[in-house]
Amino acid sequence: MTIGDNPSKPLDISKIRAKLDGSKGPQYWKSLEEVAGSEEVQAFLEDEFPNRAPDWLDPVSRRTAFKVMAASLALAGVSACTKQPKELIVPYVRQPEDFLPGKPLFYATAMPMFGGAIGLLAESHLGRPTKIEGNPDHPGSLGATDHFAQASVLDLWDPDRSQTVTRYGDISNWVNFVAALSSARDVLALKNGEGLRILTETVNSPTVADLFKTIKENLPAVKWHVWEPAARNTVTRGAQLAFGRAVEPVYHFENADVIVSLDSDFFSHGPGHVRYARDWADQRRIRTNITHSPQPKQDRQEGYQAGPAAPLRNQAATHSEEDKSPSPHPAQVQAEGKPLSEADQNRMYVFENAPSITGGLADHRFIVKASQVGQIAQSLAAALGVAGVQAAQTGTPADAAIAMVAKDLQAHKGRCLVIAGDFQPPEVHALAHTMNQALGNAGKTVAYIESLDANPVDQVESLKELVGDMNGGKVDTLLILGGNPVYTVPADLDFAGAMKKVKLRMHLGAYDDETSLLCHWHVPEAHYLETWNDARGYDGTVTIMQPLIDPLYDGKTVAEVLTIVAGKPDQSAHELVKGYWQGRHNDDADFTPFWQTSLHDGIVKGTASTPVDLSAKAPGSIPPPVQGFEVVFRPDSSVWDGRFANNGWLQEMPKTITTLTWDNTVWVSPRTAEKLGVGNEDVVEIKASGRSVKGAIWVVPGHADESATIQLGYGRSRGGRLASGIGYNANAIRTSNALWVIGADLRKTGDSWRLASVQHTQTMEEREPIRIATLAEYKKNPMFVNESEPVVPQYLTLYPDYKYEGYKWGMSIDLDTCTGCGTCVIACQAENNIAVVGKIEVRKGRHMHWIRVDRYFHGNLDDPELYFQPVPCMMCENAPCELVCPVAATVHSGEGLNQMVYNRCVGTRYCSNNCPYKVRRFNFLLYSDWYTQSLYGVRNPDVTVRSRGVMEKCSYCVQRINSAKIEAEREERRVRDGEITPACAQACPTQAIVFGDINDPKSRVAQLKAQPRKYGLLQELSTRPRTSYLGRLTNPNSEIEKG
Amino acid sequence: MQIFHRSTNTISRVSIFGALFLVGGLIAIAYTLDRGDFSTDVGVVKEQPVPFSHKHHVTDDGIDCRYCHTSVEKTHYAGLPATEICMSCHSQIWTNAAVLEPVRESWRTGQSLEWTRVHDLPEFVYFNHSIHVAKGIGCSTCHGRVDQMALMYKVNTLYMNWCINCHRQPEKYIRPRDQVFNMAYEYPPNQMELGKKLMAEYHVQKLTDCWTCHR
Amino acid sequence: MKIEEQEHVLPPPVDPGPDKVIGPGHDFVTVTEEISNVVLQPLKKTPKEWFGAFVVAFVVMQLLFISATWLFYKGVGVWGIMIPVAWGFAIVNFVWWIGIGHAGTLISAILLLLKQDWRTSINRFSEAMTLFAVACAGMFPVLHTGRPWLAYWLLPYPSSMWLWPQPRSPLIWDVFAVSTYATVSLLFWYVGLVPDLATMRDKAKTQWQKVIFGMLCLGWRGSARHWSRYQMAYLLLGGLATPLVVSVHTVVSFDFAISIVPGWHTTIFPPYFVAGAIYSGFAMVLSLAIPARKWFNLEDLITKRHLECCAKLMLGTGLIVAYGYSMEAFISWYSGDIYERFMYWNRITGPYGVCYALLITCNIALPQLLWIRKLRLNVKFLFFMSLVVNCGMWLERFVIVIVSLHRDFLPSSWGIYIPTKWDWATLAGTVGFFLTMMLLFMRTLPAISIFEVREVLHHLEKEESPGLEVVS
Amino acid sequence: MAEFEEPEVLIKAAEKAYDAGYRKMDAYAPMPVDGLSHAIGDRKNYVSLMVLIGGLCGAAGGFGLLWWITCIAYAHNVAGRPFNSWPAYIPITFECTVLIASLTAVFGMFAMNRLPQPYHPVFNVPEFERASIDRFFLCIEADDPQFDAQQTRAFLEELDPLQVSDVEK
Secondary structure (H helix, E strand, O other), X not given: OOEOEOOOOOOOHHHHHHXXXXXXXXOOOOOHHHOOOOHHHHHHHHHHHHHOOOOOOOOOOOOOOOOOOOOOHHHHHHOOOOOOOOOEEOOOOOOOOOOOOOOOEEEEEEEEEOOEEEEEEEEEEOOEEEEEEEOOOOOOOOOOOOHHHHHHHHHHHOOOOOOOOEEOOEEOOHHHHHHHXXXXXXXXXXXXXXXXXXXEOOOOOHHHHHHHHHHHHHOOOOEEEEOOOOOOHHHHHHHHHHHOOOEEEEEOHHHOOEEEEEOOOOOOOOOOHHHHHHHHHHHHOOOEOOOOOOOOOOOXXXXXXXXXXXXXXXXXXXXXXXXXXXXXXXHHOOOOOEOHHHOOOOEEEEEEOOOOHHHHHOOEEEEOOHHHHHHHHHHHHHHOOOOOOOOOOOOOHHHHHHHHHHHHHHHOXXXXXXXXXXOOOHHHHHHHHHHHHHOOOEOOOEEEEEOOOOOOOOHHHHHHHHHHHHHOOOOOEEEEEOOOHHHHOOHHHOHHHHHHOOOEEEXXXXXXXXXXXXXXXXXXXXXXXXXXXXXXXXOOOEEEEOOOOOOOOOXXXXXXXXXXXXXXXXXXXXXXXXXXXXXXXXOHHHHHHHHHHHHHHOOEOOOOOOOEOOOOOOOOOOOOOOOOOEEEEEOEOOOEOOOOOOOHHHHXXXXXXXXXXXXXXXXXXXXXXXXXXXOOOEEEEEEEOOEEEEEEEEEOOOOOOOEEEEEOOOOEOOOOOOOEOOOOOHHHHOEOOEOOEEEOEEEEEEEEOOOEEOOOOOOOXXXXXXXXXXXXXXXXXXXXHHOOOOOOOHHHOOOOOEEEOOOOEEEEEEOOOOOOOOHHHHHHHHHOOOOOOOHXXXXXXXXXXXXXXXEEEEOOOOOOEEEEEEEOOOOOOOOHHHHHOOOOOEEEOOOOOEEEOHHHOOOXXXXXXXXXXXXXXXXXXXXXXXXXXXHHOOOOOOOOOOOOOOEEOOOOOHHHHHHHHHHHHHOOOOOOOOOOOOHHHHHOOOOOEEEEEOOOOOOHHHHHHHOOOEEOOOHHHOOOOOEXXXXXXXXXXXXXXXX | OOOOOOHHHHHHHHXXXXXXXXXXXXXXXXXHHHHOXXXXXXXXXXXXXXXXXXXXXXXXXXOOHHHHOHHHHOOOOOOOOOHXXXXXXXXXXXXXXXXXXHHHHHHHHOOOOOEEOOOOOOOOOOOOHHHHHHOOOOHHHHHOOHHXXXXXXXXXXXXXXXXXXXXXXXXXXOOOHHHOOOOOOOXXXXXXXXXXXXXXXXXXXXXXXXXXOOO | XXXXXXXXXXXXXXXOXXXXXXXXXXXXXXXXXXXXXXXXXXXXXXXXHHHHHHHHHHHHHHHHHHHHHHHHHHOHHHOOOOOOOOOOHHHHHHHHHHHHOHHHHHHHHHHHHOOOHHHHHHHHHHHHHHHHHHHHHXXXXXXXXXXXXXXXXXXXXXXXXXXXXXXXXXXXXXXXXXXXXXXXXXXXXXXXXXXXXHHHHHHOOOHHHHHHHHHHOOOOOOEHHHHHHHHHHHHHHHHHHHHHHHHHHHHHHHHHHOOOOOOOOOOOHHHHHHHHHHHHHHHHHHHHHHHHHHHOOOOOOOOHHHHHHHHHHHHHHHHHHHHHHHHHHHHHHHOOOHHHHHHHHHHHHOOOHHHHHHHHHHHHHHXXXXXXXXXXXXXXXXXXXXXXXXXXXXXXXXXXXXXXXXXXXXXXXXXXXXOOHHHHHHHHHHHHHHHHHHHHHHHHOOOOOHHHHHHHHHHHHHHHOOOHHHHO | OEEEOOHHHHHHHHHHHHHOOOOOEEEEOOOOOOOHHHHOOOOOOOHHHHHHHHHHHHHHHHHHHHHHHHHHHOOOEEOOEOOOOHXXXXXXXXHHHHHHHHHHHHHHHHHHOOOOOOOOHHHXXXXXXXXXXXXXXXXXXXXXXXXXXXXXXXXXXXXXXXEEOOXXX
């Protein structure tokens, strides 16, 4: 399956169109697999077969690291009644105080990302960090996380991390490195550090910033360069342009009724994106005080007498001989909320070239080329009457809407928001600032704080300068602290070439990667969970990051290296961080409590930056749009700029828009694909400014024409077993003066590259797994969700209900606030020891995720709506899977959970066939890694590691339920609402997933299930799912609707 | 013409029944082996670094279970004493007894003692001491008269049907909370009604769900 | 006095045509001679074709062992199965083989009850065919489990976990149905063999043959009392086996009918599965009988009449199957259920549409040629047709199992199933195993029931010369 | 022991012998012959009764097992169905019925026939080997009250057999 085997047929878009024109009602279009009927699949079948790699080779399996070929006898571990092998207990010699073996501990820390940091609680089992949760006290998290944070714990245990200091590639040690660097420094110190250059990624750690200050004092000639391939450079530049100083905008979605995004995907990245999603959702969420009553009132038919003698019967679930009424149904709970007439939610307009999760949530999504967003901004600004700005035409439908958008904004002065995308040029940011000012939003929906960036230089310029000096021979010693410039620096600068001219090159990095290969010295960088550090959150709040474990491979931090340059070697990260903060206190008396509380809370009180108020002025001109075909660069949604390339969880996480795993692709619109005569998996060559790269096409409906989007972070040549050999390197055609968009042309090569998508059919067909209505329709008919698929009334079944007298667990998922970000997927994977299976297996349809996010395109092929639906186990009360299991490996619990017992499963897979939701996952091979020692560390000891040949599925995180129940029982009370939170619900940024006890009418979940928008997936099958959904609402602008 | 000798009639019949009995017998033997001490380890003493006698420490010295098994009331894991705990006494008494050398060595070197597990559940079984103790299940109910064991062995198979037996009818085995750590506790003749009373009092459920122990 | 001394020349093996079950010029001795010779003739006299076929079959059988070993070593992932298509070739083959296994007992039992004279010459080896087909089928449920070494958990036995099977699951019904069927077929076959084994004992030339057959026939001596009990038992066995045959494939069809998968959840499955089973069963009988009668010169015992009757039955059951298909289509439309409708539409036009077209051709279209008597009597054509139907029936199972699964309720979890080489190897392997077994059987045991042929012969004689008693 | 060529002759002979008062006798044929057993005075046949009993035991056992498993030994809420979902037990019950019945039929038949019995005096007669091929025999056993070597032989001769021979014990 390498580039070069047979080309698959191009998509015949015209055929689909023909179909669509014929089809009535809401338009449905077919996906790749069904394009123009079955020929595509026939072809797929035909050329697929010969290409099958021998099962014992799995040549492109991207998870050899995780994979074990042997049919191991470790299987005995999960097969019952075998003689137990000898097992040792190794007690402590001195048991730590207040430590209880078997109880996980949580430590507050933070993960630096996007030039900011998100506050976290890290779970530790017997000293092993196993799981990341959000820190409820941290403003940037409020208890939620993103998928990067969730997956970061796997990086800590990654067997491919660089594990030792190397010198010229040979194993060395820290002492030698210190000696080498110190001597180099001492030499350069004679010329005030002339010729010593330090290249870092965006730094926002006060400690590090302080260290740089000292360095500057001692060695004024030392230059500090900053480069991060997907940094928010344009944001600071834009602020410079508008305000004359690099400030950071902080948005307050909780106050925004109308939001305009100028190609800004603020839900998926940026220092505040998790918090923003929460605030937005709070504005979005609708609770109506009308109670959902799905069942027609009829007399129930008598059921069978059922159930054995009392002592054997499960206490909680008992067959109701006497009383045939159904178990407490949400219908009996009175829904709380506003009256229907007052139901209201915010409205969002998004202008973008490629679908994003923000665009998916938009009430109006306008497709424009990325390079045209500037003109849109101009027109909008003009329409808003910003002085000195002329409207510009893009020639897209968007132009027509601008007036109405402006009108809507003006109608909500002070309660609206205009946001420019992180990858739009500074001018667009400046325009956005001026518009917000014109709309009186400053201080209300947007505040400006001092930049989080300790060194807010123009990173591109800074990089250019460095490269220039290197070529000019002005650099003797280059200190690369973090990052992987050799891979990430745009091709036109030829960083590698320039580097070779530097006498002494030193690299601090987590992996032995492209950069370390070209450096004389390489020092393993400490993971943020294993060292001391500090970082600023999106609003400036500082978190002191504390280690949960000693550095596994003696990794070091940026600070620890800098302190050598500063001339004070042998200071540990702990001393440095503590020292810095001690320095800001007069004496221990007030330091010690401060230190304790700060560490405990995970935030340093009072460090949130105070807003400054400034006046913005519009930029003179904006960069002209790319004439002809544009290629847009974006960081990848799962590996970002490549830093997570060796993270199996993220690699296998379906990318929200494409549901692809393990690869980056070239996104083009159906029309463009038609024009190029290519289809999915066809390889095209992208030529831009004399350079070219080859990548596989993925046709993305709703993408702008004459435009292609390509993702950074792939095509790595080093940096771990999983990182290299997949995708293509987009940096190869990136240039320093056109970082984010460039004019280029695409050419079909005739080759094809196999991609692993987890969802082949991208439409809902004639079915309605997701029920959608506009706010207006909802007000007319709040029960709209139950019309297409009525609930099967209870009286239709022969059997009497089981009554759940104890707890009755249930889940509710609000499709209106689900962003589809996929954090739940990774959170679940981390919590439940879910195996990574690799590209080949994903292609075969064998991915293991317990909760998946279904993504449907709906409506027009060129401008479809985009819907997301998280699907965990439905925990059906009449579970079809249970009926057909021959060995009772899956049965119902007394609390209505659909239990899956791995150690009883023989693997007939009948349950999966009979599961209409297909949420069951099967270990077709030995997917769990039984052999890589370091990966044992990340495992959750409360969940069995599944072996080959057993079925598995979502358990509502039963390990959490049980421990909470045990706590409650010991205290002789019922479990409180909210005491149990499954991993998915806990990680969800918008709290779209809610779990709880349905029997408790006051519980949040019971309340949500009482909402009129509540419906069950495939409820007409009478499976009676415990997981229910709230229908999706949209809030379109009626004027635009008309227009 | 005659092929077989007269005797073959008898032989053939005997052999038929013989075969039946043989098969039956083999199955019976396999069954008993599977249930026997060989595979259950019931009553089998495992080799330990130190010949620790519960009999001596509990009965003679009258040390409470919780003195060493510190977390039995707090977590799923009863807790095995850290060397520290051993040394708290043995730094004063038996300071140079040969049998205790491993303990002292562990204390000196900081290397943990490595005990062999006696009560060993499969990895897919999640047992929680704290809740059982809290609900009035005594140590001796499962571990037997540990106070009379010179060397540790298990008295129950810890097989699933054994667990289920109690989970289905706790009233048979439950005892007052204050008696949980009483090794010599005898069930009263009126256990059945006492058990029912205690179950009500302690809100004991009959948890026979799979996910109670397996996840 | 010994038979050898008498004048008993074997009549030439000529096919007496479509209305006679036995060729001319036969008496008790000659039929006995002709049938027992197949077994007792010296090895070098064995027909070349037999050796050829055996070598081929034996080699192909090795595929089964190789692929099974690889399967146990790696796991079921070596097959093409995935989510949503969690059942692949294994189940398809299982149902196919079980179906084939139906003709044997059917012929022996039902035709016995119906007193059909044409059953005699073919019942013995169609029973053997049943046994081996069921053996092949029986392998798959075990092979296809994720943890085959625990397959015994499907049996009710007192385990140390005190866990029991879950008898609401059709798979448990399968366990009982298939094992019962295997046992009863075995008994039926052996009981039928006993008197002939006695014959073999007496015909055998060498001592060791005598001893072996002597053992196997349990010392049968044809006593009148024995015969009477024997016949009663045999009749009852037939009576019991008849509903059993019907039940087995009914239960197999429940595997699908009980589920909620569109395309599986159908009440019409039991009858048309049974019909289909008989259909493929008779096809297989023909595919085996036609070469066998040729190689061993048995044309005068397995006559065109036998072949034609099988052909007619194929035609009949084929029509029932056709009815089944049409009903399936009709109901899925008539139900108005979008999932049902889509399922059927997808069957015809979906990615696997080709399979459906082929299936209709093989099972419905081509067999209609059997209406033509000339073709029914054309042995070569019958042989060809029997192969066609066997393929067709395999495709039917493929369509039902895989095409229904690959697109069910939620479009998001639709998928494409692609069989791997190991899927094919396993299928081929079982065919090899089956043929090897059949060939060995034909060469080592009387493939035609001698004593029953004698009975028929006797009846015929009586019909021809009513005054027979007077003569003696 | 007399040897005949045709089954009908044998039947007649047997009837004669029975009328002549012989009781302990047996007829041998290479194939089942209607009425032969009747002719030699074998009137009753218990096979069917046994099978009936066997079948009933099978049915009871089968259903009983399932009921016990799902209601007593291992009661669980499966797919919201009652513990005793008897309709689901019908197939297995039926299979058990057939299985036990068939087993009793076959093994009962062999047992009643006193088989296996590789050795039997009649095999001592060389001609008897054709009893399994094309000859029919009538054997009057020595322990028959009326048995007398000469008379019986004479009597058998009257039945115009191919030949009469003595069977050594």
